[in-house]
Amino acid sequence: MPNCGEFSDDKPKEECGVFGIFGHPKAAELTYLGLRALQHRGQESAGIVASDRTTFHHHCGMGLVTVVFDEETLSKLKGNIAVGHNRYSTSGDSNLENAQPLICQYKRGPLAIAHNGNLVNAPRIRSDLEDAGSIFRGTSDTEVIAHLLARSQQTYLEDRILDALKEVRGAYSILFMGKSLLIAARDPHGFRPLWLGRLGDAYVLASETCAFDVIEAKAIREIAPGELIIITSTDREPESFHFHPALPHLSQCIFEYIYLARPDSVIFGELVNRPRREFGRQLARESPADADIVIPVPDSATLAALGYSEESGIPFEMGLYRNSFVGRSFMNPSKEMRELMVKVKLNPLPDVLEGKRVIVVDDSIMRGPTSRKFVKLIRQGGATEVHIRIASPPNKFPCFYGVDTPTRKELIASSHTIEEIRKYIRADSLGYLTIEGMLKCMKSPKDFCTACFDGNYPVEFSGQPTTQLPLNF
Ligand code: SF4
Numbered sequence: 330m331p332n333c334g335e336f337s338d339d340k341p342k343e344e345c346g347v348f349g350i351f352g353h354p355k356a357a358e359l360t361y362l363g364l365r366a367l368q369h370r371g372q373e374s375a376g377i378v379a380s381d382r383t384t385f386h387h388h389c390g391m392g393l394v395t396v397v398f399d400e401e402t403l404s405k406l407k408g409n410i411a412v413g414h415n416r417y418s419t420s421g422d423s424n425l426e427n428a429q430p431l432i433c434q435y436k437r438g439p440l441a442i443a444h445n446g447n448l449v450n451a452p453r454i455r456s457d458l459e460d461a462g463s464i465f466r467g468t469s470d471t472e473v474i475a476h477l478l479a480r481s482q483q484t485y486l487e488d489r490i491l492d493a494l495k496e497v498r499g500a501y502s503i504l505f506m507g508k509s510l511l512i513a514a515r516d517p518h519g520f521r522p523l524w525l526g527r528l529g530d531a532y533v534l535a536s537e538t539c540a541f542d543v544i545e546a547k548a549i550r551e552i553a554p555g556e557l558i559i560i561t562s563t564d565r566e567p568e569s570f571h572f573h574p575a576l577p578h579l580s581q582c583i584f585e586y587i588y589l590a591r592p593d594s595v596i597f598g599e600l601v602n603r604p605r606r607e608f609g610r611q612l613a614r615e616s617p618a619d620a621d622i623v624i625p626v627p628d629s630a631t632l633a634a635l636g637y638s639e640e641s642g643i644p645f646e647m648g649l650y651r652n653s654f655v656g657r658s659f660m661n662p663s664k665e666m667r668e669l670m671v672k673v674k675l676n677p678l679p680d681v682l683e684g685k686r687v688i689v690v691d692d693s694i695m696r697g698p699t700s701r702k703f704v705k706l707i708r709q710g711g712a713t714e715v716h717i718r719i720a721s722p723p724n725k726f727p728c729f730y731g732v733d734t735p736t737r738k739e740l741i742a743s744s745h746t747i748e749e750i751r752k753y754i755r756a757d758s759l760g761y762l763t764i765e766g767m768l769k770c771m772k773s774p775k776d777f778c779t780a781c782f783d784g785n786y787p788v789e790f791s792g793q794p795t796t797q798l799p800l801n802f
Pocket of ligand 1: 727
């Protein structure tokens with residue numbers, strides 16, 4: 330999966346992962362395991378808040394889940410309700426103040442919030458609230474929701490939450506934990522996934538079903554876009570409210586299928602494995618190449634490369650070895666060191682590549698230099714031709730709904746033709762999946778956001794980049 334150090338620096342960064350559990354004596358330990366399964370959705374910070382129905386117990390820190398928690402910290406998180414969060418900062422700075430779950434105190438007690446997504450009108454609401462005297466602790470947009478619900482005049486927490494959600498626009502799959510209840514909500518557009526499951530009598534909630542598999546919980550259903558559910562007892566079904574009328578079309582993030590979600594997760598109604606592989610098949614139909622082998626950029630493009638190989642009949646091989654034990658580098662290396670570090674993370678296999686015409690399937694190109702390094706590596710491995718095939722359309726626009734992408738200026742496809750990009754990365758040929766081809770792979774093509782490819786942002790906001798920007802061709 331993602332996070333292959335230097336190579337993953339040119340990938341969109343996963344947003345965040347959320348996990349919640351209600352009514353289990355080992356709530357914190359199970360949340361820890363759920364967060365480990367969701368680690369690919371955020372590696373900058375992790376946190377768990379547990380409630381023993383009187384007091385909250387919490388721990389969070391910077392880094393991977395295994396770094397932040399140990400047996401001792403987990404043993405202090407007492408209670409049978411818990412929420413957890415893995416963060417990659419898509420809004421707000423990357424520091425401990427912005428780590429989640431966010432804990433706040435409102436009129437009726439403590440509240441913990443774990444949010445996946447990005448609110449496009451958070452800066453305006455925040456500025457209005459600050460003008461009215463509110464003081465913010467960090468810079469994350471989730472704090473805006475906390476302030477809005479604290480200001481609501483409603484008596485019950487769920488009504489306060491509904492008041493707050495009426496104000497915000499954008500992407501949210503969000504969990505709220507009170508002393509003795511758990512609430513989940515998903516934005517009306519359905520940008521980010523969110524699931525409800527059951528483990529024995531306990532209820533569980535998670536961004537992806539892979540977090541249920543790890544604790545052997547049973548997936549019940551996805552929280553519907555515009556739905557809020559309230560869990561107050563293990564003896565009855567969660568209460569469900571549809572706080573927004575169903576929209577004619579959803580805007581589920583298609584990048585979840587391209588790269589972000591785990592292939593063994595079910596999201597937006599199907600196992601990620603199927604569309605991810607189908608993108609590769611469609612790419613082979615749209616952009617064939619005369620070659621001896623198909624190799625993936627490991628690991629995220631492996632399924633698309635398999636699909637390409639199946640459709641084209643060209644044998645699939647692993648031509649690059651990825652060292653999965655390399656974490657992030659905090660060094661500031663010299664140019665020479667940087668070149669060498671590339672090989673610490675990915676190394677070509679000469680016995681696979683020697684004398685071969687190679688099709689290399691990757692999931693996306695953001696800035697370009699990383700793809701150029703791949704081409705160089707594969708040639709160093711002995712390939713006679715390198716044909717790059719990308720299992721998604723050219724990324725021309727940034728995401729404002731919770732995925733960290735480079736700015737429009739940095740995205741190579743926003744200002745260069747495919748031929749210019751090919752020349753830059755020094756490939757023999759370059760082909761992308763078309764937007765039409767990508768949507769053809771989907772069971773309900775109208776229910777997906779494609780803004781990072783076509784600039785059609787489904788939720789408008791001020792400062793939105795226009796599709797009419799003059800491009801520097
Ligand atoms: S802009 Fe792209 S990454 Fe962002 S939500 Fe839409 S499809 Fe996903």
